[in-house]
Amino acid sequence: MSSLSTHFTSEEFTTTQQRGLDNTPNPEQLSNLTHTAWQMEIVRHLLGDVALHINSGFRSKAVNSAIGGSKTSDHMLGHAVDFICPSFGTPIDIAKKIANSGLKFDQLIYEHTWIHISFNPKLRGQVMTAHFVPNQATTYTIGIE
Numbered sequence: 834m835s836s837l838s839t840h841f842t843s844e845e846f847t848t849t850q851q852r853g854l855d856n857t858p859n860p861e862q863l864s865n866l867t868h869t870a871w872q873m874e875i876v877r878h879l880l881g882d883v884a885l886h887i888n889s890g891f892r893s894k895a896v897n898s899a900i901g902g903s904k905t906s907d908h909m910l911g912h913a914v915d916f917i918c919p920s921f922g923t924p925i926d927i928a929k930k931i932a933n934s935g936l937k938f939d940q941l942i943y944e945h946t947w948i949h950i951s952f953n954p955k956l957r958g959q960v961m962t963a964h965f966v967p968n969q970a971t972t973y974t975i976g977i978e
Contacts, residue, residue: 837871913952945965
């Protein structure tokens, strides 16, 4: 098990349920993942130094395609993480805490059952809520609702 940061391993950031698909980051993606892991250390501290559960970190192009991810997903670059933190609270509680913290991020998306956060160097500070409707494209609104 190789460490990316104090509390996060590369396995946590690359494990996928898409069996048979290679999900190995290249050196640039691994460097981005390491930066993302250190940013997640800040998130972990912000949430009370409790364990975070990574649902999805790095996604190879094949994995991202298999799950229907965005063709421009920051997950494919190693900049994004989907996570939960039950010891802190609900995903909406987490989203509000991060949004109001002053932490620099590119995107923070409240996705109802998890949080998506991206540390793309653009650092636009976008805060959004995802809206999922069966058989329709996901839509997003500004803010947390």
